[in-house]
Amino acid sequence: MSVILWLFVTVAAYELGRWLRARTRSPLAQPVAVAIVIVGALLAVSGTSYDDYADATTLISFLLGPATVALAIPLYHQVSRLKGMVVPVLVALTAGAVVSMVSGILLVRWLGGSDVLERTMASKAVTTPVTIELTARLGGYPELSAAFAIVIGIVAAMVAPRVLTLLGIRDPRARGVAVGAVSHGIGTARMLEESCIEGAFSGLAMGLTAVVTCLLLPLVAYLLL
Amino acid sequence: MIVGLLWLLGCQLAGTVIVELTGIPLPGPVVGMLLLFIVLVLRRRDGEDDPIIQVGDYFLSHLQLFFIPAGVGVIAYLAIIRDAAAPIVVALLGSWLLGLATVGWVLTLFLRRVPPTVGTDGAPGEEIE
Numbered sequence: 522m523s524v525i526l527w528l529f530v531t532v533a534a535y536e537l538g539r540w541l542r543a544r545t546r547s548p549l550a551q552p553v554a555v556a557i558v559i560v561g562a563l564l565a566v567s568g569t570s571y572d573d574y575a576d577a578t579t580l581i582s583f584l585l586g587p588a589t590v591a592l593a594i595p596l597y598h599q600v601s602r603l604k605g606m607v608v609p610v611l612v613a614l615t616a617g618a619v620v621s622m623v624s625g626i627l628l629v630r631w632l633g634g635s636d637v638l639e640r641t642m643a644s645k646a647v648t649t650p651v652t653i654e655l656t657a658r659l660g661g662y663p664e665l666s667a668a669f670a671i672v673i674g675i676v677a678a679m680v681a682p683r684v685l686t687l688l689g690i691r692d693p694r695a696r697g698v699a700v701g702a703v704s705h706g707i708g709t710a711r712m713l714e715e716s717c718i719e720g721a722f723s724g725l726a727m728g729l730t731a732v733v734t735c736l737l738l739p740l741v742a743y744l745l746l
Numbered sequence: 747m748i749v750g751l752l753w754l755l756g757c758q759l760a761g762t763v764i765v766e767l768t769g770i771p772l773p774g775p776v777v778g779m780l781l782l783f784i785v786l787v788l789r790r791r792d793g794e795d796d797p798i799i800q801v802g803d804y805f806l807s808h809l810q811l812f813f814i815p816a817g818v819g820v821i822a823y824l825a826i827i828r829d830a831a832a833p834i835v836v837a838l839l840g841s842w843l844l845g846l847a848t849v850g851w852v853l854t855l856f857l858r859r860v861p862p863t864v865g866t867d868g869a870p871g872e873e874i875e
Binding site for chain 2: 531552564565571575587592597613617629635642649650668669672675685690695696709726727
């Protein structure tokens, strides 16, 4: 019973989020954020543990896998635009990954956070399964790093297009790559709504950033932690 | 529909097998994404009625739905987050903004020499439903 109950509640909360989004036309009303608040409140009211909820909704979390595979489709549509982009994208992503990891670690340190928290913050820019894996290896809290990744993804979905415009970044390819590099799948979902180009490059950056971060994190950890 | 779903699941399966065999520290679906990209490029067929593209586009239009179960997990960590709110909030937002600006600016510098190329499809504001 609880499986179908929580599956229904989750999809219904998502649909309510979509309705709110269409109704308010506000980027702050991201369906994923609305649904998390609703489901979280219902779990608290009904006294259901998060583990029970997660077990009941494995069907939905499983679909994240094929959906990630499907990110190849917008990328394929942009294949004619990829010419001459490989080296620039790799250079930009490498620079971004280093800045993101180093600034995350140092900001936690300067503000008096613990050593474990530094290790948890280091890889939060990449897609959640990779964050979990890298943080576990580094000695942080793996699930908390996944929570960080999701929160920053939601923040990006809310404000990234506006922030990019404020920063003077107008080329849709650069906008997409920048969001995918630091806000993984949830940021990519927003960029897919913005335009095909931004969505495709965001998905590409999400995948490549995971690779780059895996390679660079041991070095950053050796130098800083 | 089913053919498209089979391709997505097949690429995820192949990606997962590759990860298991080689031990590369990437999730199976991300490797599967690269595999599907190769399949699509080799196949060179992109009609609107293609099953892979139909199913894939439908999944992508509801990408946020699939993050909800993991996202609800945030509430399990509210106590830790509250105890170290200042370093967490500042480091999270600060490193995100610095990373975003770095990637965007570095790429913009490079792209001045690479024109945005042909076609007008995918102009900003185009909605995917």
